[in-house]
Amino acid sequence: MTDLGTPALVVLAASAGTALAVLLVTFAVGTLKGVHRVVDVAWGLAFTAVAVVAWALSAGHGDDVRRTAVAAATAAWGLRLAVHIARRGRGQGEDPRYARMLARAPGSPALYALRTVYLLQAALVWLVSLPVQVAVLLPEPPDAPFVLGLVVWAAGLCFEAVGDHQLARFKADPAHRGRIMDRGLWAWTRHPNYFGDFLVWWGLYLTACATWRTAALVLVSPLVMSALLIWGSGKRLLEAHMSGRPGYAAYRARTSGFLPRPPRGAARPSPGRRP
Structure with a gap:
């Protein structure tokens, strides 16, 4: 700096x-x-x-x-x-x-x-x-970390935008009232929007990694954002709010809490409310 x-x-x-x-x-x-x-x-x-x-x-x-x-x-x-x-x-x-x-x-x-x-x-x-x-x-000039950073940023933006769009469409259908959203990206992670943010800010961090010195000096930023998303005002608070809702325990048992992965067992509609 x-x-x-x-x-x-x-x-x-x-x-x-x-x-x-x-x-x-x-x-x-x-x-x-x-x-x-x-x-x-x-x-x-x-x-x-x-x-x-x-x-x-x-x-x-x-x-x-x-x-x-x-x-x-x-x-x-x-x-x-x-x-x-x-x-x-x-x-x-x-x-x-x-x-x-x-x-x-x-x-x-x-x-x-x-x-x-x-x-x-x-x-x-x-x-x-x-x-x-x-x-x-x-x-x-642009280098390998910069290009990689933009790729990671783009993946995060797409992940977040698609997850938000899927949830908005699910909520807009009256037939889904009172049910947990467990489809699309929401079947792979309980928090596609937070995971997308995670990728966005690690990607932007990589764009500042032209030298080891700047990489070290700004590392605190993606670490703070990651902590907020996982342990701060993001995932932790939302799950505390959702924990008592019908169907959420089963959804939580079969779906990754953050990093996307295939759901455990066959994903099926559940009777609880959506996030």
Whole structure:
């Protein structure tokens, strides 16, 4: 990082300010609407904004092919995710997760949400996006890790998008009401969307691995994202929420928790609710 000099400091600082600005604006919107689930939409938008700002400020410093491809890949992932979450939550009230959290908030619920949700997410956006902020500044032309990274990113984006589409179609059919989604990618892993995110961010990490030094410096980012997806606010919390639903125990017994693999035994419709 130090080899990149002043441009790196500028990009890092501007990226932090960008992430903070997006989440503060979202906090204002959520407070006015009385619905803090909008922060989930801002997650993808904040990554997109950081990528665009980092790309603009890296002009004349990083390799043009690398910086443009990395910024575009990040924006494509972030915008798709934001649009998907916005459509999914349209017309609905507060997310039960945030409702429970705010119900037991000490003092002002809005200020509690600001501290524990919005500011935390701004910090995580900045930390997780470090590979993007560094990759746009690298002067090295595209190399094998860069190409491999884009392949892994593309696989992750497709996996996530297909999983989300399959679940949305399943939920839209009234005949599936009260049943677990255990078809398509959901028969291979209980969390195709989280596994797709996992691949996306390990792929973007590889695009910053032009030197061993940058690879080591930004390794924390995919590790943090992986921890969030598997042990943090992703898989762990969703499974805790789903654990008591009819049919979920059988689905869990036959389906991988994260890494895709063929289901144990024949997949068949189950009577519980879908995730």
